Amino acid sequence: MLKIIVSGCNGHMGRVVAGLCAADPQVEVVAGFDVMGTGDGSFPVYASPAQFQGKADAVIDFSSPAALDGLLAFARTTKTPLVLATTGYTPEQVAQIGAAALEAPIFRSANMSLGINVLLELVKKAASVLGDSYDIEIVERHHRRKVDAPSGTALMIADAAAQSCGHETEYVFERHSVRQPRDKKEIGISAVRGGTIVGEHEIIFAGHDEVMEIRHTALSREIFAQGAVEAAKFIAGVTAPGMYDMSMLVK
Ligand SMILES: NC(=O)c1ccc[n+]([C@@H]2O[C@H](COP(=O)([O-])OP(=O)(O)OC[C@H]3O[C@@H](n4cnc5c(N)ncnc54)[C@H](O)[C@@H]3O)[C@@H](O)[C@H]2O)c1
Numbered sequence: 224m225l226k227i228i229v230s231g232c233n234g235h236m237g238r239v240v241a242g243l244c245a246a247d248p249q250v251e252v253v254a255g256f257d258v259m260g261t262g263d264g265s266f267p268v269y270a271s272p273a274q275f276q277g278k279a280d281a282v283i284d285f286s287s288p289a290a291l292d293g294l295l296a297f298a299r300t301t302k303t304p305l306v307l308a309t310t311g312y313t314p315e316q317v318a319q320i321g322a323a324a325l326e327a328p329i330f331r332s333a334n335m336s337l338g339i340n341v342l343l344e345l346v347k348k349a350a351s352v353l354g355d356s357y358d359i360e361i362v363e364r365h366h367r368r369k370v371d372a373p374s375g376t377a378l379m380i381a382d383a384a385a386q387s388c389g390h391e392t393e394y395v396f397e398r399h400s401v402r403q404p405r406d407k408k409e410i411g412i413s414a415v416r417g418g419t420i421v422g423e424h425e426i427i428f429a430g431h432d433e434v435m436e437i438r439h440t441a442l443s444r445e446i447f448a449q450g451a452v453e454a455a456k457f458i459a460g461v462t463a464p465g466m467y468d469m470s471m472l473v474k
Pocket residue numbers: 230231232233234235236237256257258259270284285286287288289290291307308309310311332333334335336371447
């Protein structure tokens with residue numbers, strides 16, 4: 224039985240992850256980390272990782288960038304593998320994650336769904352063929368509670384397009400203050416927030432007299448939670464420190 228800690232256990236994603244684990248005979252949630260609330264009593268909840276004295280095979284984190292320091296310290300001292308699904312990290316935090324991965328296994332993805340990780344490969348292919356003459360724009364839509372913008376997934380998609388389009392790129396997040404035609408090197412990224420939208424990502428390749436779109440729609444949070452549990456099963460079996468991601472699970 225795999226012993227899992229759910230970080231952000233009282234949030235929207237944390238509760239879905241805990242529910243999936245409860246229904247999975249291979250997995251047991253031994254603790255939760257959360258700064259708010261105590262949970263439903265099915266496992267103990269700690270306000271910070273430093274308070275947890277037990278052992279676990281992996282931590283699944285859907286919380287906030289504010290939780291990162293405590294999680295990285297926990298991974299470094301206990302060598303417990305982390306699955307980081309939280310988005311909105313600063314570039315400095317991303318560097319800290321890389322440094323911690325020299326001492327413990329860390330799995331990180333801004334989107335744990337199977338579909339988005341297949342979509343990334345489609346975007347790379349499309350950008351390599353069309354990227355020279357077609358304009359690339361990304362539109363993402365999420366629920367009104369989401370605090371980071373653009374989504375981590377939109378940035379991941381932009382990175383995939385940038386690495387494959389064969390020319391220098393510049394990400395453009397707003398056009399309001401710009402009064403000039405679009406430059407070839409731009410990748411536009413637009414964020415929409417409203418209601419209870421779970422998550423939508425649309426990549427537009429706009430060329431002369433032709434538009435191609437690739438779209439992914441998340442219809443529930445279970446697709447992310449399921450991917451995170453699969454990632455935890457994978458990383459729990461890894462002893463070597465390093466960075467791991469969904470490309471290792473999507474073959
Ligand atoms: N990678 C993916 O596939 C994926 C999918 C969905 C959401 N997310 C990301 O997961 C994160 C959480 O999303 P959500 O919708 O569940 O948010 P949420 O606000 O519903 O839940 C976050 C939880 O984390 C807790 N928390 C906040 N700061 C904390 C800290 N310092 N230490 C411990 N717990 C803390 C909150 O109390 C809350 O219970 C966001 O960054 C979101 O973008 C990633």
